Amino acid sequence: MTTVMTDPLPTAPRDPKANRLGLVLKEYQGAESTLCAGCGHDAITSSIVKAFFEMGVEPYRVAKLSGIGCSSKTTNYFMGQAHGINSVHGRMAAVATGASLANRVLVSIGISGDGDTASIGLSHFLHMVRRNVPIIYVIENNGCYGLTKGQFSATADRGSVKKGGLVVNQSLPIDCCALAIQMGCGFVARTFSGDTKQVRTLLKAAIAYRGTAVLDIVSPCVTFNNHEGSTKSVAYARENEDPLHEIGFVPHYEQITVEYDSGTTKVVEMPDGSTITLSKLDHDYDSHDRIRALALLDKAREELLFYTGLIYYNGAMAPLDQQMNLVDEPLATLPESRVRPSRETLAEIMESFQ
Amino acid sequence: MTTVMTDPLPTAPRDPKANRLGLVLKEYQGAESTLCAGCGHDAITSSIVKAFFEMGVEPYRVAKLSGIGCSSKTTNYFMGQAHGINSVHGRMAAVATGASLANRVLVSIGISGDGDTASIGLSHFLHMVRRNVPIIYVIENNGCYGLTKGQFSATADRGSVKKGGLVVNQSLPIDCCALAIQMGCGFVARTFSGDTKQVRTLLKAAIAYRGTAVLDIVSPCVTFNNHEGSTKSVAYARENEDPLHEIGFVPHYEQITVEYDSGTTKVVEMPDGSTITLSKLDHDYDSHDRIRALALLDKAREELLFYTGLIYYNGAMAPLDQQMNLVDEPLATLPESRVRPSRETLAEIMESFQ
Amino acid sequence: MNVATHRVPHPTPAVSTTKINDLVLKIATANGSGSQSANLILMRAIFHMGIPVSSKNLFPSNIQGLPTWFTIRANEDGWIGQKTNVDVLIAMNAETAAQDLADLHPGAIVIINEALKRFVVRTDLTVFTVPFSKLVEQVCEDTRLRKMVANIIYVGVAAFLLYIEMDEVRNAITTQFARKPKAAKLNGDAAALGYSWAKEHLEEQSVCRLRRTNKTKGNIIIEGNEATALGALFGGVTFVSWYPITPSSSFAETLSYYLEKYRRDPDTGKATYAVVQAEDELAAIAMVVGAGWAGARAITGTSGPGVSLMAELAGFSYFAEVPAVIVDVQRMGPSTGLPTRTSQGDIAKAYQLSHGDCKHILLIPGNIRECFEFAGEALELAESFQTLVLLMTDLDLAMNKWLSEPFDFPNKLLARGKVLTAEDLGQDGSFARYRDVDGDGIPYRTLPATNHPNAGYFTRGTGHTESAGYTEDPVQWHNNLDRLAKKFDTARDRVPRPVIELVPRTKTGIIAYGSSDLAVREARRLLETRHELASSYLRLRALPVNHEVHDFIAGHPVVYVVEQNRDAQMASILRSEYPELAPRIRSVLHYNGLPIDAETIVSQIVDRQTSKEIKP
Amino acid sequence: MNVATHRVPHPTPAVSTTKINDLVLKIATANGSGSQSANLILMRAIFHMGIPVSSKNLFPSNIQGLPTWFTIRANEDGWIGQKTNVDVLIAMNAETAAQDLADLHPGAIVIINEALKRFVVRTDLTVFTVPFSKLVEQVCEDTRLRKMVANIIYVGVAAFLLYIEMDEVRNAITTQFARKPKAAKLNGDAAALGYSWAKEHLEEQSVCRLRRTNKTKGNIIIEGNEATALGALFGGVTFVSWYPITPSSSFAETLSYYLEKYRRDPDTGKATYAVVQAEDELAAIAMVVGAGWAGARAITGTSGPGVSLMAELAGFSYFAEVPAVIVDVQRMGPSTGLPTRTSQGDIAKAYQLSHGDCKHILLIPGNIRECFEFAGEALELAESFQTLVLLMTDLDLAMNKWLSEPFDFPNKLLARGKVLTAEDLGQDGSFARYRDVDGDGIPYRTLPATNHPNAGYFTRGTGHTESAGYTEDPVQWHNNLDRLAKKFDTARDRVPRPVIELVPRTKTGIIAYGSSDLAVREARRLLETRHELASSYLRLRALPVNHEVHDFIAGHPVVYVVEQNRDAQMASILRSEYPELAPRIRSVLHYNGLPIDAETIVSQIVDRQTSKEIKP
Ligand SMILES: Cc1ncc(C[n+]2csc(CCOP(=O)(O)OP(=O)(O)O)c2C)c(N)n1
Ligand SMILES: Cc1ncc(C[n+]2csc(CCOP(=O)(O)OP(=O)(O)O)c2C)c(N)n1
Ligand code: SF4
Ligand code: SF4
């Protein structure tokens, strides 16, 4: 039996519909989506809205970052009060690196597509992970390039059939989770846009995490990759989703004491005091074992299995801003006195060149 | 006991100094090196010269490709009779993809640096591996950018000290071998420029292999990264090299029958009939097990171990030109009759637009 | 509900003469609603009535649900360039109906979905209201298909009102759904229903009508990307690498389709080509350079953002002298800009793409045939000049349907440039890769795998001697750059020459290029008829320019350079080519994302003419 | 072996007057041989004798063993630009000795390693042979160090022959090896030995000599990259991202060094800046854009190949209006080109970097002080104009040692541009991100994490409305592009103005920019003294140009634009800015990788003058 005690001082909201900041769900919404009706990305958008709402993150503190693609457009569809940047194709990871260092207090969420991340943006994605840039990095993975009309992306499974039924993908898919683990990522999850509960829970845990949290979310493109033979269709995902565990999350500010059966539930304590619980389903999976995670993903890729859940967790690594030992205040708004050395310093330097 | 029988029709050279084509070593050499005296890259150059000489590859059939860096310069220093292309920084993998498809008969060897491959060229490297472009891809890995004067590269080990002794690398190194395995590579080796026998043997095996063969060769930069505290110095590599096995190679054309103790030697048959032998040293390592290879590399990275040898081998995957089912002749020189459809075809197409 | 025809009396013109075979028809829908098929059926039916016709598809940068406009222009005399003055509007989209109606000129005809009736507030339009939703129920049981099928109903209605022959509509439907007989039937029924309903309920109109003629015999209707792809196919392309981007994707996709179909070895079924969907544009151009170096005829297609990413390799191609072709299907920039809108905004950038001193050959097709011809020519020139060639099309050319004469089979053999084989090198042939043997600046090359001990050389982007050795020597560097400039000069008379129409005694010249051609030609007619301003016309088809361009400018005291960008990019190039003529060059600029139209050109020219130069 | 002095009699001039404080000294060695310290010691000693001095280090693109030339020019009157006419050669490199000697003008002095004696075939030189290998054995036991120490011996020899004060040599050695007393001792001994050996064995020469004066008091010697780094430091930079590339790396490395030293919070030791060595230039500029968007003062440094890679994001910065600064240390291109040679070959490319219509602000320092000032100014302008600013230096400025007055502490407070805080937005402040409120084309922005419900907006590279919403509307697109053009026009009078020197009544104007300044000024003097051609001079310091440039060209019938590239890039920009003045613009072009020198300018101008324009 493990007992989880969390932060004893909750901020209980008055309005039953409001969160701990007194904000209502609507304040976490954004512009109306222009995606195709039924697109998996819209489901993820809803989950994001709810997760941030439920976690009580101040919208103004959020930075929404994206590249280009249907997925990348979605940053416009949630948290309209937050600043967003829809940058260029494939470079969001690097843009986010700059933004998050410029302002440490930002809660960064990056939304990317499988094309944006695994093709044109692959190198930046990997280097971002390696640096442990503090960001929730969501890959809305539909195995294709939605916005350019359905070409296979690098995450399309081997044997996946293209719309029209004539072309079969021969290439090995790139597994962004496996690569993230390889680059030292401490928070790696795979999930399915339609499994809204799991998505939301993972997002909440990712909000509590500081460092790069990679969420590879299978998110069907209902227009171009939702047919028979696609391994990223709604039907395929629904039928094949195989959760590694049932995930629960208790934020640090919630005063609850829960008892878990340590035989069936693993409890992950996060540095900020929040807790992730992983309750056993069919598998006996340990999210702390990097090699096991890689083996699982390898198997999944070979046998076209669709495991979901928290693939790997390790809270030990310092995020980039801490590695760099930045001042507490945002660099962006430091006053002149702190960013321009003195007249005397200049004189001293000038002398060294005489 | 395993008996290896290879191609019974050797081309025995007359001149004792000539290879099976009747060519002498000199014909495999190139321009004089302009690298620093003692640079690891020069040692690799010598090994390449010998490996191609000993394998009796016609120099004119070789395509030498590289990016930019001290390492990338070396393609000029071997096989002067071959065509070479010193392209731009980080894009060689993609250049090679085009070249190897344009002409299937080419034996491509790409030389890159750790900066060229693991930083600016990371995405192309990974996608090349994923496509299984037929090439021997050598990473002359010195943990730094030699040509731009010694900045840390992405393969610098955590804890490695910069020349001058003041700066210590904090970042997790990128392990190109692990990433290559992750991308489905069937020939992954790590070795040390100073272990010329192992380098040469691996190169010969790579020449016999068709597909992407990745050789990550630690190759000390004697000018900028050869000091105490560097994990890529000559001294460090010599002291820490820990071969996984003793490697032997018997090319398909050599009529020899060797007997091996199957308890201590594993024999790898290659599709072209050549044979790699892996004789046990301290480790009991199986180069066919992908997960084990990943675990080994993970451990090596964490504990700063320097395992060398054939990390992973799998001869099953078809190289890109075969996947694409190209005609046997080089695309480059197909006659007009085979690359321009007929007048009638145009008429037929025009009609379809009426 | 009362299904009636609103007939608002025309205020103007009192004496209405019916316009025959001169129609601009605009259809406002939402994308992803299947309206594209309906629109194409209309267009095709008009085409088969023998009337020259074109269409402009104005679609949003998303996949489903946003406003889309499709404009068909039919004109017996061939004036089928962009025109914004609409004769007939089919209004199907609630989101845009108010604006769509407001934009009409008095007297225009409107066919409007009954559900949108509320948007009709003007009284100077001829409005026909059609109960599409009700009608569709009669032919289509599957509710999911109704939105799509409703579109075909307007085809029938329009056919009735505009005198489009129903036989041709039926033919067009059969063609469109050739492989889907069920859909063909359903759509055929829907069109017929629209027609018969209209016949029963709507009055005839006599504002504009179509009638059969014979001006399109033997012609084809085709998109620029299809033409370019065919040009590459017949140009002997052997290597293609690309990364998806609007509006260029369909170039590579169409090319892949035809390669698969026509370029497999008849005996073995093996491919005589390779197509790689690259991981990005950096890789796409790098692969093309690698393939070009190894001797393939290699091409990539992209648009602005991709061109930016290809900059570094472009300079390598120029300097290391490796053949490569980029098809730049220009869209509206800067930045991501308007991916589904047209522009000529990359001209100056492409011309000098990459850092350092370098200039590239640009081929600029002005019509659909040239898309075909210049694609082959680009491959040809890239190999002949051993350099990068950019084929500059744009979204308007590339993704709209154009009327064209069918393409001619190439009348010359494939030229592979100055390539030395082992036999050419001879017994002990010496070979200097970068020597100007022929005095034209173009050196000789060998291909990898040439079986000769002297064939190999080392290709590099760094300073090199004539024999491709490394050098930092100032004189050799300088001389090599001069040779490259000379090679570029050689190209002046080898690239497609400008098309010139000289009008005697006029002081005014017009220079244009690319997809502006039709609009310019129509503008010239309008200038002449309305403003008594005759103009000579030079259509640039390539860069670098040659003496004919010089002479044309020198021959006209006032020269208007018409282009679809803000920064007068071509005018700038001409001004620096011919500084002494720079003062006479004026700009006509259009950069709102729509294709340029004749009226824009006319009004800007009239504005810029001084009082002396033009009659009021 | 007989250690003697070859004294070849001078054929010219018969009457030799000793040149005082007017020296060009060239030292030929191999790189990686440690000669750099010796050369700097010589330069520093001359500097401390009060004589204006500069140096040009011509080094190869490798790390060790290839030829390197270091040229020191000392001139009492401050003419210390590039000059190819060498007075004294120190020949230490066998590989180049033959050519080095052949290049000399008659009468030049040669100090040559005895081992290279065989290369002396000319009789019109004054040759001093020195047995360096023998001498070095006397002071240096460690055989591995001898090659390096031999270099210091030539310092002593040169000091003797040229009358460089040994006290200053000793001081310079002490400074150079401040942290390595053992090396200081060894080198001091070697220099002394060289001096005393020379005194004993060599005759004095009276061709040219140096003597103490007072022209460098208070001055500094510094490289451009160091100055630029300091400019960024004092310009309040908070974010730096970069990828190594010659010749820009030392900018970022020096900046990192000073940031580490002077920009840690005194209380906490925490950093008030972030530096990221990026994975490539695409990432470097993307990080800068991300940081600039979030409100940092962000900069990156690169050279040509990196600029090419940054093209796409450059357009994003322009169009989404995100501050960013790129320092482009220009090297010789195209392609990889000559990485260790200088050029002004990126001017036109940088000006319109990226696809589509866009133009950027370029700051072009012409001297070392401006490297400092303009780095701060670039950060300032990037934030004030919410756009990309490129600081265009070059290898000559950036990596050579220049004499300069010390830099002034910035005289104005940091300007952060039009940023609205939560207070500015007020209770229910509405805020339209892209509205031209002030009529200058520059809109207002908010920073992420501004605690106000209306502060957030969506930044995008696609078409947008004034309130940053998505639109494809043609009119809004057009208007926004026009506003951006207006913003660019606003910049004309906000960027550093040109420096103009008008000479009354001359018909000839010269326009130059960047590192050409010293050579141009010397050329003007030569033109006047030798050819009686007086010229006005305008030094461009930024793009876009303003009316002063127009007026200057308008005021001179003939204007020479001097630049260090092949394609007359700045001339082209000026020709398209001022078409009516285009015919009067002529080009002086230099593109062999060496810094431009006065003689080149003079000879090209004299060549291009028509007979009417110049006296013979
Ligand atoms: C440099 C560049 N190349 C290509 C494109 C065209 N493009 C836009 S979105 C996209 C792919 C999007 O795929 P993905 O990231 O998987 O997003 P999805 O639309 O599937 O959600 C591409 C290739 C572009 N915008 N920029
Ligand atoms: C686009 C571009 N960016 C930067 C450079 C500068 N550059 C030349 S070589 C090099 C790094 C070389 O490192 P590596 O690949 O490890 O080779 P090494 O010299 O260490 O063998 C860099 C950054 C360049 N040539 N091109
Ligand atoms: S095209 Fe696919 S990914 Fe894009 S919005 Fe539609 S369903 Fe979603
Ligand atoms: S700098 Fe380093 S990598 Fe480059 S040649 Fe010298 S030792 Fe080799």
Ligand SMILES: [Mg+2]
């Ligand atoms: Mg996708």
Ligand SMILES: [Mg+2]
């Ligand atoms: Mg390296």
